[in-house]
Amino acid sequence: MLVLLMGGGFILFAYSGFLPFRRLGHALKVVRGNYDETNVPGQISSRQALSAAIAATVGLGNISGVAIAINMGGPGAIFWMWMSAFVGMATKYFTCTLAIMYRGKDSSGEVQGGPMYVIEEGMGKKWKPLAVLFSVAGILGLLAIFQANQLTAVIRTVLLEPYGMDYGASTRWILGISMMVLVSIVILGGIKRIAAVASRLVPAMVILYFVSVVLIIFKYLGEVPQMIGLILNDAFTGQSVMGGAVGAVIVIGARRAAFSNEAGIGTAPMVHGASKNNEPVREGLIAMLGPFIDTIVVCTLTALVILLTGVWQSTENDGVRLTLSAFEMALPGLGKYLLMAAVLVFALSTMFTYSYYGHKCFNYLFGAKNADYYNYFYLITIVAGAVASLEVVVSFIDGMYAIMAIPTMISAIYLAPKVKAATKDYFERMKNT
Structure with a gap:
């Protein structure tokens, strides 16, 4: 997975002529709506597509994922998350441009996008087994079990444990069923x-989280350069990992970045492929902002909070509970409630979007008239996520993501010349307008 996502992403980054750096300004103009079109095929606007994709990526991967990365790989893992994000911008650009270039139609005649349609329409029918592999892994890997698990952990830590309330299996079941009902109202x-x-x-959730984190960083402002130095030093020494293995730090950083910004996994092309846009390059430019917002901005802020407060060295907590202890230490009394509000919105918005991804994979395999059955399967697994252990959930999701990355990256690299030609054509036309 490391070679595929980091290596493949770097190939695309260099092949594009470092486009994420050169065209960032144009991408921001597109997001502001300067080039919006009406009466074009698709179901949602490009801005809604970016919001839905960011709802899935700016979420618990940024709060829990960063904590897991620091817990397992030390501060140096954050540096390798940054590196993954820069190459991930190029990967998102290629995969989401292709999602518009090679849209397909489902059995009901609705225009659809995503790696499975890119493989079948762009690479040909003989590659269909790759599309099937992606869809099967997508049905299983894009369940909301991680979000359900971590939201349950937050409610337990903030609302139940401090008041000595019983937290047994029955409470987890009640929380899981409550989440299932709430999510069903939206996704159906x-x-x-x-x-x-x-x-x-x-x-709203990004602003709330951003303000809370900036308040904490401001409190420890003098120590920020020291923490940046610690991240850079540890990235190449691996001192904080057992045995001091730099390779372990890189793998953990890349793995958590993949879970956080999903570049190369193939999820974002599914939602961007549904946007009302006839310009594939324009959609790719919008999509490439995702890893930048997600990993370079939001993950870095979370990492600084955990490092500045020192909780990563002094607590046995993992996942979201580690971030929670950092917030509580920095903003006593208030911090845990601010984080709980952010986690609640992060988790629910991710649950909404993930259901759409899995629904599209199910639609591809079993047809549009059967696709709604997936929603019921998805809702039941929310309860399973609430009662399972974090270790089991993370291992399962990582495995499915690795399988999804194989067809996505193969198709992106195979069809990269088509994207390069479309990019050249698009920017030549933009010069003349």
Whole structure:
């Protein structure tokens, strides 16, 4: 997975002529709506597609994923998350441009996008087994079990344990069923309702989390350079990992970055492929902002909070509970409630969007008229995620993501010349307008 995502991503980054750096300004203009079109095929606007994709990526991967990375790989893992994000911007650009170039139609005639359609339409029918592999792994890997697990952990730590309330298996079941009911209200309304809810929730949750984190960083401002130095030093020495293995730090960083920003996994092309856009390159430019916002901005802020407060060295907590202890130490009394509010919105918005991804994979394999059955399977697994252990959940999701990355990266590299030609054509046309 490391070779595929980091190596393949770097190939695309260099092949594009370092486009994520050169065209960042144009991508921001596109997001602001300067080039919006109407009466084009698709189900949602490009901005809604980005909001829905960010709802899935800016989420618990940024809060729990960063904590897991530091817990397992030390501060140096954050540096390798950054490196993964820069190459991930190029990967997202290629995969989401292809999602518009090679859209397919499902059995009901609705225009659809995603790696399975890119493989079949762009590479040919003989490659269909790759598309099937992606869809099977997507049905299993894009369940909301991690979000359910971590949201349950937060509610337990903030609302139940401090008041000595009983936290047994029955409480987990009750929390799991409550989440299932809440998520069902949104996801049974389809992509338009999911995108509408996500585009309202995402900006609010990012602002709340951003303000909370900036307050904490400001409190420890003098120590920030020292922490940046620690991240850089540990990235190449691996002192904080057992045995001091630099390779372990790189693998952990790349793995957690893949879970956080999903570049190369193939999820974002599914939602960007549904956007109302006739310009594949424009959609790719919008999509490439995802890893930048997600990993370079949000993950770095979370990492600084955990490192500045020192909780990563002095606590046995893992996942979201590690971030929770950092917030509580930095903002006593208030911090845990701010984080709980952010986690609640992060987790729910991710659950909404993931259901759409899995629904598309199920639709591809079993047809549009059977696709809604997936939603019921998805909702039941939310309860399973609430009662399972974090270790089991993370291992399962990582395994499925690795399988999804194989068809996604093969198709992106195979069809990269098509994207390069489309990019050249697009920017030549932009010069003349």
